[in-house]
Amino acid sequence: MHSRRPETLKIDISKYRGVEEDSLLRWFVELDDAIRARRIDDGDMQVAFAQSNLAGRAKTWALGLKLHDPYAFGSLEVFKSRLRQTFEPPRAQFRARTELLKLKQGKRDVHAYAQHIRHLTSCISSNPVDEHTLVSVFMQGLADGPVKTHLFRLELDSLEQAISIAEQEDFSLRQARATRHHIVNRDDMTAEVQSRWNSVM
DSSP states (O other): OOOOOOOOOOOOOOOBOOOTTSOHHHHHHHHHHHHHHHTOOOHHHHHHHHHHTBOHHHHHHHHHHHHHOTTSOOSHHHHHHHHHHHHOOHHHHHHHHHHHHTOOOTTSOHHHHHHHHHHHHHTOOSSOOOHHHHHHHHHHHSOSSHHHHHHHTSOOOOHHHHHHHHHHHHHHHHHHHHHHHHHHHHHHHHHHHHHHHHHHO
């Protein structure tokens, strides 16, 4: 009997272009997930797969290096390191850190606000912001209301825990409002039907 080969999952990832709005750290996470899912174990194949998902300036840069030195990327870690040194200048991380520390929810819903914080956090790869500071920033930036009040009653250890609880609380509040709206509409319809019935009698 032949043993079955492990199944592979061909998940696609976004193209990294080397522009400021692209998060290199987030792209690395996508890349690692795709390599594991596709079961690419060979180092050269890992680098080749990573290069195939570059575009724009980043692709031009990688091709230029390979033309001068075919062995410029000896491993995936070397590839990542050189990519980071080239396209993740300290000033970009400084801007992300500054924006993160003064971020407010504003008119966004809780989910969109949480996603923005996640994005900014992923842009800061060197000297990352510690979890307790992230929790504090997230809670302080929430719009005043039941969600913020609920979170301030809890002891939270991580940003993801704070986000999860905030989104659950926000969902529960939305459901409660929708239920109340439905009951009010139903009562209004019942009253209208009763009024018409009385006018006929």
